[in-house]
Amino acid sequence: MYIVGFSGVHEYNLATPWFIATETHVQTTSVSAQDSEPHDIFFKPDGTKMYIVGNNGNEVNEYNLSTAWDSSTISASSVFSVSSQDTTPLGIHFKPDGTKMYIVGGTDIDINEYNLSTAWDITSASYGQNFSVSAQELNPKAVFFKPDGTKMYVIGSTGDVIDEYALSTAWDISTASFSLSSISVSGLESDPQGLFFHPDGDIVYVTGANDNVTVQYSLGTASTITLPSSIENPPTAATPYDAKVIYDFFTMDGGTTVTLIGEEIV
Secondary structure, eight states: OEEEETTEEEEEEESSTTOGGGEEEEEEEOOTTTOSSEEEEEEOTTSSEEEEEETTTTEEEEEEESSTTOGGGEEEEEEEEOTTTOSSEEEEEEOTTSSEEEEEETTTTEEEEEEESSTTOGGGEEEEEEEEOTTTOSSEEEEEEOTTSSEEEEEETTTOSEEEEEESSTTOGGGEEEEEEEOOOTTTOSSEEEEEEOTTSSEEEEEESSSOOEEEEEOOOOBOOOOOTTEESOOOSOBOTTOOEEEEEEOSSTTSSEEEEEEEEO
């Protein structure tokens, strides 16, 4: 796991994959030579490139890693200014094939889309279009896309929620429409800064600047259970994702008629 802050890139090992409670800090690597106010970080899927968007230079810095996923082996490669689009760039995300880059603009309160003629080479980036998120969030901090590009998620420090958008044309933000706001993080972090989803979409991670924490949330629809038609008094409580439920039944006729007399979600 990697978290960027003003002191640098913090690298952690997770003893249990995707479970942040098992993290141990490995190292911190400074990127101050390129930008003293780094705000967000993104890695190429094979771990050989790292990208950081910074507010001091209003730019994206690209780094090569001589050893994949080892942040201590980074070397600055290229820089791309986004100041013509926004002077407060805060979040960054790439299309999985490296041909599109998205930057959160804090000044204009929007998402800016760039096309890369050479995949993963930010020097080949050209501005394409933007999408305003001001109707939902006045202080957007991070953006994340579903791997197929049909959904976009934005988190910010005004609403302290994750806003979800549907894209009728994958990866084309001009086709985005607001779907819903979900997962309020205000109870655990009042200044959310970073956003990341597990590849399956069943876990989301939020980093925050106020309490300096990373929060892990489990996602998913409520579980359903189909009981035999002989059951009387069916369950009433929806089972949360990843939860267990205990049912108590009672019968006096050998199972011809069975009554549910208790349910407990644990």
